[in-house]
Amino acid sequence: MQSYADVEELAARARTLAATGSRRVLGVAGPPGAGKSTLAGALVRALDGLAVLVPMDGFHLADAELARLGRADRKGAPDTFDAHGYAALLARLRAPRPGETVYAPSFERDLEQPLAGALPVEPDVPLVVTEGNYLLLDEEPWSTRVRPLLDEVWWVSVDDALRVERLTARHVAFGKSPSAARDWVLRSDEANARRVAPGRERADLVVDLPLLGRRPGA
Template identity: 50%
Template structure:
């Protein structure tokens, strides 16, 4: 249930130590279109409602997509979303910075699915933020440099959804971005599906599994179960 997930996220919010500010990161991972970003945003909203505005902040891994220009240069645009099509070192540096730099605002990027490009400074983590909720496909990977991520998280939850539901969402996502039905299906089969199979192999490295039965919206109830 959403209430239990929110309670568990709230339990991670640290108290300030003497002479300084404390901050932790909760990671969410899972295959593409499992519902990671929706859950992350919901948790940030719900924690802020209960603990005060600005208590939680959002760090999306998708903000560290390489730009289309860089993917074209590398010849990897047709596999956009694979582990090597992100600035993994940049993501890890940002996560470490957020844990260490708690006295100034820190601006973090996100990804715009309409532009199909990362956007700088889309979100801000304020000095008073105590819980960072981050999400992304490869946060449980044991391949370098992604293997440096897990040690930065207080907990890492695996968000799980049935493959047929995920792939339907992925096709709709492609079509919303301008692809026709055939191209959307081809992209999912060529790129999203192998990426998803890779991520599914990382499930057992996570703290817990959160099973998603639908796309939650603010104010919704009973859309998640967890173990």
């Protein structure tokens, strides 16, 4: 398993997936705050029309449903997502039909809610990039329904202290007080980070995100 790749290498590898002649799906996994969306977005931009981004976060359960289930205080945990719905979308994306646009959900951070039908995926786009915490989670249904639908999964690695700092700043930016943000990160986000950590060993590639754009030894 390769443990380092720079931007050009990553883009070239993704472009190779996109050039196979049929729709491919590339997963980007890692703990909360690692920079999965940053990497996924950079790849899609680098491929310039050959790829589209469909985040797993669009399958967050709505706050009202989390409250009904008694899971609101664990928002972001594996059972606060519609994993089966996500798998169904991935299966549909793997088999595009001529002339049929697939509309995927996004996650609106200003609202902290999923937004249905926000991301159009045209049938002639050869690569779908999807990112999320649980793509390599060795638990049902992630391991049996989601992972088999991904051609490759890359793991984003970053210093834990930097992750916590990023996550805390993100929660503050979206309305939490600094103390409430740090409490949430240390109680909820870090519990999820520990849960997904073994997935690193199952990844096809490990990307050290702070080193992106630098050559080894730079």
